[in-house]
Amino acid sequence: MSARGERLSRTQQQARTRQRLLEAAGEVIAEHGLDGATIDDIAARAGYSRGAFYSNFEDKVALLIALSDSRLAAFADVTLPGLLTGTPDEQIAAVARWLAGTEPPLEVLLLVELARQRLQSPERAEELAAAIDRVLVAVEELLTSYDPHGVEVPTEERAAQARATLAAVLGADLLRHLGAGGDARTLELLLAGIDAGVVRGTGSP
Amino acid sequence: MSARGERLSRTQQQARTRQRLLEAAGEVIAEHGLDGATIDDIAARAGYSRGAFYSNFEDKVALLIALSDSRLAAFADVTLPGLLTGTPDEQIAAVARWLAGTEPPLEVLLLVELARQRLQSPERAEELAAAIDRVLVAVEELLTSYDPHGVEVPTEERAAQARATLAAVLGADLLRHLGAGGDARTLELLLAGIDAGVVRGTGSP
Amino acid sequence: MSARGERLSRTQQQARTRQRLLEAAGEVIAEHGLDGATIDDIAARAGYSRGAFYSNFEDKVALLIALSDSRLAAFADVTLPGLLTGTPDEQIAAVARWLAGTEPPLEVLLLVELARQRLQSPERAEELAAAIDRVLVAVEELLTSYDPHGVEVPTEERAAQARATLAAVLGADLLRHLGAGGDARTLELLLAGIDAGVVRGTGSP
Amino acid sequence: MSARGERLSRTQQQARTRQRLLEAAGEVIAEHGLDGATIDDIAARAGYSRGAFYSNFEDKVALLIALSDSRLAAFADVTLPGLLTGTPDEQIAAVARWLAGTEPPLEVLLLVELARQRLQSPERAEELAAAIDRVLVAVEELLTSYDPHGVEVPTEERAAQARATLAAVLGADLLRHLGAGGDARTLELLLAGIDAGVVRGTGSP
DNA sequence: GATGAATGAGCATTCATTCAT
DNA sequence: AATGAATGAATGCTCATTCAT
Numbered sequence: 001m002s003a004r005g006e007r008l009s010r011t012q013q014q015a016r017t018r019q020r021l022l023e024a025a026g027e028v029i030a031e032h033g034l035d036g037a038t039i040d041d042i043a044a045r046a047g048y049s050r051g052a053f054y055s056n057f058e059d060k061v062a063l064l065i066a067l068s069d070s071r072l073a074a075f076a077d078v079t080l081p082g083l084l085t086g087t088p089d090e091q092i093a094a095v096a097r098w099l100a101g102t103e104p105p106l107e108v109l110l111l112v113e114l115a116r117q118r119l120q121s122p123e124r125a126e127e128l129a130a131a132i133d134r135v136l137v138a139v140e141e142l143l144t145s146y147d148p149h150g151v152e153v154p155t156e157e158r159a160a161q162a163r164a165t166l167a168a169v170l171g172a173d174l175l176r177h178l179g180a181g182g183d184a185r186t187l188e189l190l191l192a193g194i195d196a197g198v199v200r201g202t203g204s205p
Numbered sequence: 206m207s208a209r210g211e212r213l214s215r216t217q218q219q220a221r222t223r224q225r226l227l228e229a230a231g232e233v234i235a236e237h238g239l240d241g242a243t244i245d246d247i248a249a250r251a252g253y254s255r256g257a258f259y260s261n262f263e264d265k266v267a268l269l270i271a272l273s274d275s276r277l278a279a280f281a282d283v284t285l286p287g288l289l290t291g292t293p294d295e296q297i298a299a300v301a302r303w304l305a306g307t308e309p310p311l312e313v314l315l316l317v318e319l320a321r322q323r324l325q326s327p328e329r330a331e332e333l334a335a336a337i338d339r340v341l342v343a344v345e346e347l348l349t350s351y352d353p354h355g356v357e358v359p360t361e362e363r364a365a366q367a368r369a370t371l372a373a374v375l376g377a378d379l380l381r382h383l384g385a386g387g388d389a390r391t392l393e394l395l396l397a398g399i400d401a402g403v404v405r406g407t408g409s410p
Numbered sequence: 411m412s413a414r415g416e417r418l419s420r421t422q423q424q425a426r427t428r429q430r431l432l433e434a435a436g437e438v439i440a441e442h443g444l445d446g447a448t449i450d451d452i453a454a455r456a457g458y459s460r461g462a463f464y465s466n467f468e469d470k471v472a473l474l475i476a477l478s479d480s481r482l483a484a485f486a487d488v489t490l491p492g493l494l495t496g497t498p499d500e501q502i503a504a505v506a507r508w509l510a511g512t513e514p515p516l517e518v519l520l521l522v523e524l525a526r527q528r529l530q531s532p533e534r535a536e537e538l539a540a541a542i543d544r545v546l547v548a549v550e551e552l553l554t555s556y557d558p559h560g561v562e563v564p565t566e567e568r569a570a571q572a573r574a575t576l577a578a579v580l581g582a583d584l585l586r587h588l589g590a591g592g593d594a595r596t597l598e599l600l601l602a603g604i605d606a607g608v609v610r611g612t613g614s615p
Numbered sequence: 616m617s618a619r620g621e622r623l624s625r626t627q628q629q630a631r632t633r634q635r636l637l638e639a640a641g642e643v644i645a646e647h648g649l650d651g652a653t654i655d656d657i658a659a660r661a662g663y664s665r666g667a668f669y670s671n672f673e674d675k676v677a678l679l680i681a682l683s684d685s686r687l688a689a690f691a692d693v694t695l696p697g698l699l700t701g702t703p704d705e706q707i708a709a710v711a712r713w714l715a716g717t718e719p720p721l722e723v724l725l726l727v728e729l730a731r732q733r734l735q736s737p738e739r740a741e742e743l744a745a746a747i748d749r750v751l752v753a754v755e756e757l758l759t760s761y762d763p764h765g766v767e768v769p770t771e772e773r774a775a776q777a778r779a780t781l782a783a784v785l786g787a788d789l790l791r792h793l794g795a796g797g798d799a800r801t802l803e804l805l806l807a808g809i810d811a812g813v814v815r816g817t818g819s820p
Numbered sequence: 821g822a823t824g825a826a827t828g829a830g831c832a833t834t835c836a837t838t839c840a841t
Numbered sequence: 842a843a844t845g846a847a848t849g850a851a852t853g854c855t856c857a858t859t860c861a862t
Contacts, residue, residue, distance in 0.1 A: 035240040036325035051848045112317050115382050120241040136385045163380055164394035171376025175368055177320050180341045189369035193398025243856060256823045445650040446735035448852065461827050522727050525792050530651040546795045573790055574804035581786025585778055587730050589744065590751045599779040603808025653835060666844045
């Protein structure tokens with residue numbers, strides 16, 4: 001009904017708006033938390049009016065989910081693979097570097113916010129749980145398929161390793177969030193056990 | 206205007222009121238998060254009116270700090286020591302049992318809330334940071350002085366171990382909070398590395 | 411737990427607040443319609459803050475229902491009986507006088523608003539329907555029991571007469587609301603048929 | 616820029632668009648009231664975007680007036696004449712049939728909405744009053760010229776009869792809108808008096 | 821100390837309206 | 842003429858907090 005070029009231009013425009021809103025939301029939420037971040041904050045930071053926000057997101061919860069899908073997917077797709085390259089020692093160093101580089105730890109914050117919202121609005125719990133699951137599954141799949149030692153390990157054990165790794169990263173990040181420091185040595189200690197477990201390949205020696 | 210006996214009774218009465226409010230606050234915050242928990246929620250759950258709340262706490266932030274001091278101190282003073290008794294394997298089992306027993310994980314929630322409030326109200330950041338520190342220091346002291354292997358370890362390494370342990374527990378608890386499971390094996394993997402580090406006693410093998 | 415006088419004073423205070431809010435609501439709704447009337451309008455007109463409104467009414471719909479119960483009950487209990495005294499001619503004159511005296515016709519407006527809200531919020535339809543019913547039943551009972559001619563009339567016929575009378579008053583009021591005039595003669599024509607029917611006592615001559 | 620044939624086609628197209636929007640508006644307003652009906656509701660129901668609405672109507676009030684002119688003119692031109700054919704008894708039956716057939720009563724709703732808007736936006740009161748007047752005058756003219764009994768009646772008395780008839784129909788329709796029933800007998804009672812008045816031809820016997 | 825009516829700042833959300841495409 | 846992204850005024854409602862009782 002209209003030229004393709006026109007449509008695409010509009011579509012692209014909106015995609016850019018949405019992207020900017022997501023970026024602004026990341027910043028503002030990182031600074032003030034989800035409840036502390038107002039729609040106006042986010043929209044203004046992105047250079048739009050609050051109406052633009054509602055043209056792109058159903059409501060605040062939808063934003064959180066979209067942001068999670070955007071940021072945490074990026075974490076699972078880009079950050080984590082990068083961190084898991086090389087020898088265990090190199091990995092630890094890489095994770096530590098990454099931890100030190102993000103301030104504040106949006107990934108942990110987002111996961112925590114997703115969980116919080118689930119408590120606060122039971123009617124959207126399912127939607128939020130699904131968003132959490134998408135992250136967890138992505139991370140678990142990645143870690144499960146990761147094998148630096150060429151040792152065959154039972155699936156269930158792999159899953160435990162995946163969870164342990166995620167817990168280690170989240171825990172260290174949370175500590176840093178709390179201002180307690182989360183340096184290389186801390187992570188080394190955490191990941192060393194997992195790596196040892198990987199080498200052993202079983203839960204009980 | 207009132208008898209001496211009454212005075213004492215009043216004091217005790219107030220202590221009981223305060224205690225009940227703290228307990229109710231723990232429940233409600235666990236269910237709805239701090240922002241989702243209203244003063245009315247908490248007061249009603251404790252069987253009082255909102256006025257009773259303000260007779261006992263300056264405001265919501267003061268409540269959070271008091272609750273943190275109460276709950277997290279208990280965690281450091283009672284729970285953690287209990288968890289750290291016995292051999293490393295027994296410890297892991299104990300921690301796993303503890304993790305499984307609290308639903309939802311108030312300790313993590315409170316730490317996260319403290320950090321969140323710090324972002325949301327800069328004017329009270331110092332107060333909140335102090336509350337966080339009290340917890341961290343308590344845990345660190347406890348863990349630092351803990352030595353199941355009789356091996357002498359440099360202070361800095363001890364601190365890293367303490368942080369790692371805390372990160373492991375928080376991370377595992379967070380995972381559980383997210384519904385991802387945080388079973389014994391996960392923790393075993395996390396704590397095994399720390400224990401190994403403790404045995405070795407140094408950061409670099 | 412506290413002196414009776416104190417409590418009563420408080421209760422009375424609140425009753426007065428509620429009453430003033432209802433009166434203000436009547437005025438504002440009459441002037442702007444329910445949707446056009448803002449909570450702030452109403453509260454300010456009554457000399458209170460918006461919070462006072464929410465201390466006394468659940469929400470806007472609850473206000474409408476309370477106002478209806480207050481005003482329309484008064485209409486059924488006070489106004490209508492007054493109108494139905496004397497001979498049919500006197501009644502018509504009384505009703506005409508009453509019609510001319512209220513500006514704008516809050517009774518009709520409220521009934522219409524109740525019906526409108528029923529359409530706009532299906533989840534509260536039942537509540538609103540009940541409020542409408544309370545009015546209709548009150549009017550019907552009154553009219554059904556009213557008998558200026560001493561003629562025995564079947565119940566069903568009485569009900570039809572009641573409805574007809576109500577329709578006449580509402581219709582005439584609506585016309586006046588529309589600025590079409592609703593003078594004594596108009597009403598006389600409407601009520602004459604009902605009166606004739608009452609005299610005849612049956613639907614078919 | 617476009618062929619002549621297209622121009623005509625465009626004009627027809629727009630007329631059809633406008634017609635569809637009016638029909639959709641009737642449905643949506645009947646269901647949700649004017650304030651409850653959003654432009655998007657109406658446009659979507661008609662199968663267009665909101666932009667199409669603004670290409671055809673200045674704003675929401677203009678739509679209401681256009682809809683009134685369309686629907687209520689049709690009521691005055693088509694429905695009412697049809698209702699007023701035959702003997703008084705036949706008329707009553709016809710009106711009752713008509714009442715029972717429309718659900719919900721758009722005519723009453725539109726008149727009420729016109730009056731409501733007049734209260735809510737004083738700056739357009741005149742425009743709205745004019746729209747109301749167009750309806751009232753149309754109905755009054757029709758009823759005034761209508762004479763089933765061949766009796767000469769003073770103009771003023773005719774006007775009163777017209778108003779009474781309109782009031783009867785509106786009142787009965789309103790009752791039905793309220794769910795109170797508005798059956799044939801109710802209308803018969805209302806219209807009987809008017810008819811008697813018509814026969815008598817004067818206000819005072 | 822406890823109560824709860826009242827306050828009022830703050831915020832999410834709706835929606836009529838505009839305008840570039 | 843029609844589209845729909847973006848605007849932003851308007852408003853219902855929540856809830857921490859105050860204070861007279």
